[in-house]
Amino acid sequence: MEAVATHPAVQEKSGLPGDFAIWIFIYAELLVFGVFFLAYAFTRARHVELFNTFQQTLNRESGAINTLVLITSSYFVVMAVNAIRRNAAKRCSQWLVLAILGGGVFVVIKLAEFSAKHAEGVTLSTNTFYMFYLSLTFFHFMHVLMGMVILSVVAVKAHRGDYSAEEHTGVETGASYWHMVDLVWIVLFPLVYVLH
Amino acid sequence: MKYSSQAVAKPYFIAAIGLFVGQIVFGLVMGLQYVWGDFLFPEIPFNVARMVHTNLLIVWLLFGFMGAAYYLVPEEAERELHSPLLAKVLFWIFLVAGALTILGYLLVPYARLAELTMNDLLPTMGREFLEQPTITKIGIVIVALGFLYNIGMTILAGRKTVVNLVLLTGLLGLAVFFLFSFYVPDNLVLDKYFWWWVVHLWVEGVWELILGALLAFVLIKITGVDREVIEKWLYIIIAMSLITGLIGTGHHFYWIGTPGYWQWWGSIFSAMEPIPFFMMTVFAFNMVNRRRREHPNKAAMLWALGTAVMSFLGAGVWGFLHTLAPVNYYTHGTQITAAHGHMAFYGAYVMIVLTVISYAMPKLRGEEAANPRAQVVEMWSFWLMTVSMVFITLFLTGAGVLQVWMQRYTDVPQAFMVVQDKIAIFYWLREAAGAVFMTGLILYVISFFVTGEKRESVSAGVPDTA
Numbered sequence: 155m156e157a158v159a160t161h162p163a164v165q166e167k168s169g170l171p172g173d174f175a176i177w178i179f180i181y182a183e184l185l186v187f188g189v190f191f192l193a194y195a196f197t198r199a200r201h202v203e204l205f206n207t208f209q210q211t212l213n214r215e216s217g218a219i220n221t222l223v224l225i226t227s228s229y230f231v232v233m234a235v236n237a238i239r240r241n242a243a244k245r246c247s248q249w250l251v252l253a254i255l256g257g258g259v260f261v262v263i264k265l266a267e268f269s270a271k272h273a274e275g276v277t278l279s280t281n282t283f284y285m286f287y288l289s290l291t292f293f294h295f296m297h298v299l300m301g302m303v304i305l306s307v308v309a310v311k312a313h314r315g316d317y318s319a320e321e322h323t324g325v326e327t328g329a330s331y332w333h334m335v336d337l338v339w340i341v342l343f344p345l346v347y348v349l350h
Numbered sequence: 351m352k353y354s355s356q357a358v359a360k361p362y363f364i365a366a367i368g369l370f371v372g373q374i375v376f377g378l379v380m381g382l383q384y385v386w387g388d389f390l391f392p393e394i395p396f397n398v399a400r401m402v403h404t405n406l407l408i409v410w411l412l413f414g415f416m417g418a419a420y421y422l423v424p425e426e427a428e429r430e431l432h433s434p435l436l437a438k439v440l441f442w443i444f445l446v447a448g449a450l451t452i453l454g455y456l457l458v459p460y461a462r463l464a465e466l467t468m469n470d471l472l473p474t475m476g477r478e479f480l481e482q483p484t485i486t487k488i489g490i491v492i493v494a495l496g497f498l499y500n501i502g503m504t505i506l507a508g509r510k511t512v513v514n515l516v517l518l519t520g521l522l523g524l525a526v527f528f529l530f531s532f533y534v535p536d537n538l539v540l541d542k543y544f545w546w547w548v549v550h551l552w553v554e555g556v557w558e559l560i561l562g563a564l565l566a567f568v569l570i571k572i573t574g575v576d577r578e579v580i581e582k583w584l585y586i587i588i589a590m591s592l593i594t595g596l597i598g599t600g601h602h603f604y605w606i607g608t609p610g611y612w613q614w615w616g617s618i619f620s621a622m623e624p625i626p627f628f629m630m631t632v633f634a635f636n637m638v639n640r641r642r643r644e645h646p647n648k649a650a651m652l653w654a655l656g657t658a659v660m661s662f663l664g665a666g667v668w669g670f671l672h673t674l675a676p677v678n679y680y681t682h683g684t685q686i687t688a689a690h691g692h693m694a695f696y697g698a699y700v701m702i703v704l705t706v707i708s709y710a711m712p713k714l715r716g717e718e719a720a721n722p723r724a725q726v727v728e729m730w731s732f733w734l735m736t737v738s739m740v741f742i743t744l745f746l747t748g749a750g751v752l753q754v755w756m757q758r759y760t761d762v763p764q765a766f767m768v769v770q771d772k773i774a775i776f777y778w779l780r781e782a783a784g785a786v787f788m789t790g791l792i793l794y795v796i797s798f799f800v801t802g803e804k805r806e807s808v809s810a811g812v813p814d815t816a
Contacts (some may be wrong), residue, residue: 175582182590182625189618278611285611 171235172327180334183297187338190293191345194286201282206350208283213270216263217347221339223263227256228336231305231329234312241319243312250309250325253332255303264295287346294338301335303329351426355431360714361441362417363707367795369410369448370700374788376403381781385566385774388588394456401455401481407695408479414703415524415560416444421518421710422567423501432500440496447489450601453484477545480531480655487531494525496655511569511787512581516588517563523556527805539607553694554665557713558591561661561702562630568654568709583633590626598623602675605682609723613675620673624666626729627698633660634658647719649728653705656736660697668693668743678757685773686750693743696735704794711798714752721802728797738771741783 170177184230198205234249278285308328311317317325351357380399382389404775424431431437441626454463460481469475474484482490498521505514530547566584567715570577600616634655645651668690672681681687710729712720757769763771 173582175586178586178629179589182622185625186593186622189621193614193618256406279609285614289615326444 170330172234172330173323174325176330183334184338187293187341190286190290191341192219192337194290194345197282197286204281205283208281208287209347209350211274212287212347213267214347216267217343220260220263221343223256225338226341227253227260228333230256231332235322235325235329238312238317238325239319243315243317246317246322246325247309247312248313250305250328254302254305254309257298257305260298261295264291264298268292290342290346294335294342297335297338301328303331304331311315351550351716353430355434355437356421356424356710357714358431358434358441359417359421359710360435361438362413362420363711363714365441365445366410366413366417366703367658367707369406369413371791371795372452373403373406373410374784374791376782378788380785381527383422384777385570385781398455398460401460404479405455405481406452407793411699411703413444414707416522418564418703418706418710419497419501419521421706421714422564423504423514424508426511426514426567429504429505429508432507433505436496436500440493440500441814443489444493449495451486453491454483464811468560474532474606476626477531477534477541479549480545484532487528489734490528491525494528498522498525501733511577513563514586516559516566516584520556520559520563523559524552527551527556543603545546546599548600551596553699554595554620555592558595558626559697560655561587561698562587562591564702564706565630565634565654566656568650568705569582570636571635571709572643572645572647572651572654574645575637575640577666580633580637583629583637585627585635587629590622590629594619594622594625598673601675601678604675617673617675621670623673623728624662624670625667631662646718647709647725649720649725649732650709652703652729652732653701653708656732657705658699660693660701660736660739662697663691664693664695664697664743668747671747680754681750684750684753684758685746685776687745689746689750692746693739697770698741701736708816720801723802724797724800727793727800731794731797732792735787736790736792738783738786738790740788742780745776745780745783749773749780752776 161295230253234253235248237243237249238247267286268291271284274289276284278288305328308324311324376399379390379394380396380403383396383399387396420431420437428672454466457465458473463483464470464475467475469484469486472484474487480487498518501521502518505518527548530544533544534542535544562584566580569575570580597615598620600612601620603612605617636649636660638655672678672686673688712718719725752773753769755763756772757766
């Protein structure tokens with residue numbers, strides 16, 4: 155009754171780097187963020203005054219620093235992929251650790267921002283702008299944490315020597331996800347913190 | 351059947367089908383009461399028929415899930431069930447408790463049932479879908495714990511597959527979230543809020559894990575596609591189900607007194623809930639197209655594909671129809687909700703249980719697949735039930751749209767019962783479709799007794815290859 159393998163294993167094929175499955179996930183995630191951004195845009199159009207007023211209360215400096223931190227961290231991930239393509243597994247794992255540290259810096263700065271807003275008594279119910287600000291940044295924040303977990307797994311596996319120049323789908327998979335986290339922030343930061 | 355202890359699944363499946371028949375009988379009674387208010391009054395008032403209809407559904411699906419788990423877990427774990435005896439004992443406890451509860455609903459007034467079962471010691475009765483007496487709820491928890499212990503021990507001691515772990519996670523979640531049925535806050539907002547932690551987090555959360563695992567198992571078996579490919583899909587589907595389903599709970603919090611941000615969170619995340627269902631459809635058809643064997647059980651494959659399509663339509667599309675807060679403002683609690691409820695429960699959970707039964711029952715009876723004549727009857731029952739359910743859904747949707755139009759989305763709203771009178775034709779049509787569904791269900795039961803020439807190549811060791 156068991157299936158018998160009469161054909162070679164079926165492989166997922168795609169021109170995309172990393173595992174095909176992560177791309178389905180990435181597109182789904184981008185769709186959720188995209189809908190959230192659209193909702194933000196349409197709501198803002200109806201409450202321009204309110205949005206402009208409370209946008210001023212956000213800490214743009216920490217947002218800008220975090221943007222640089224994430225972009226730098228994405229650069230480290232690129233270097234990690236380059237390293238493994240040269241078969242330099244240890245170097246790959248070191249770059250990944252740097253990328254994870256970048257994520258850590260982002261998390262610390264973001265937490266400081268959240269706690270400052272919390273101290274001011276800002277909640278999801280304060281007004282519509284803060285509702286979007288807190289929802290979007292928190293949802294993104296959770297993705298940074300998730301990305302750090304993924305990169306940690308990849309870093310450990312790279313350190314153990316599980317990847318090579320020929321087979322490093324896992325590294326590309328983690329890198330793709332991390333770039334998605336970065337990309338979302340690059341849209342989110344100007345949209346919520348800067349544009350008015 | 352690879353392991354003799356898988357046989358404990360059989361009584362669970364039989365009980366599930368029996369209770370399914372009961373559920374549909376009460377559905378027909380209730381459907382008639384919509385248009386003939388005095389029908390069977392005072393013996394079976396509408397509220398009692400409704401309670402029996404919904405409670406039987408939940409109970410038989412639980413029987414189905416447990417039966418499916420008892421069949422699947424040993425095969426995946428590659429060892430006998432930890433304790434077949436426990437599974438048999440729990441079966442009878444659950445069946446007797448369930449039957450007594452339904453009889454209680456039917457034979458004594460609900461308030462008297464509450465007294466008899468000493469509800470005042472720990473009041474949990476009186477909430478929609480969670481009407482069960484407290485002692486029945488405690489019984490459900492005991493059965494669930496024993497069941498989880500049994501399959502948990504089997505899984506932990508055996509081969510750990512993704513299918514088994516996802517199934518176990520779903521079943522654990524099912525048990526954990528049921529505990530909120532014991533929490534009945536005095537504050538009406540909190541009461542509704544946590545009520546959804548059982549109702550929503552079951553059907554749009556952890557049950558989807560069970561659905562995914564069961565579908566993956568059947569597809570692995572009937573298509574012969576590599577386990578790794580199917581497991582990868584399963585991972586993405588359950589991750590998306592959980593993200594959209596858990597936060598999507600917010601679509602029930604629009605109008606019950608919770609903070610306004612739930613309208614945003616609920617709308618956005620629940621609008622994504624069709625995605626995992628769509629992925630499940632793509633996944634199922636993909637796997638069947640890539641099949642590396644021609645499994646003799648055509649009926650099981652039909653049910654599996656049917657589940658993938660109908661769950662997307664019923665849960666995904668019909669859920670999306672009224673999930674956005676501005677839409678839901680008008681449709682809340684109308685027949686549109688009923689339309690969605692019917693097709694979602696049938697398409698996702700009824701059909702997956704019938705898929706597993708279709709695959710497993712012949713094996714439990716010592717055959718690779720049912721004889722071709724029986725399969726033809728079963729496939730007829732598939733089409734009759736599925737098509738009639740589509741019509742039930744369409745008629746209820748029609749009723750719902752008119753209801754919204756005349757009663758809510760208008761400058762001159764008409765009274766509830768006036769509108770109900772005007773849409774009565776849809777209720778008659780729904781009842782007719784319900785009768786066709788019953789015919790399909792009767793054929794389904796008959797299909798188990800249809801005899802035919804024995805299949806020649808029936809032998810567990812000889813696989814059919816493409």
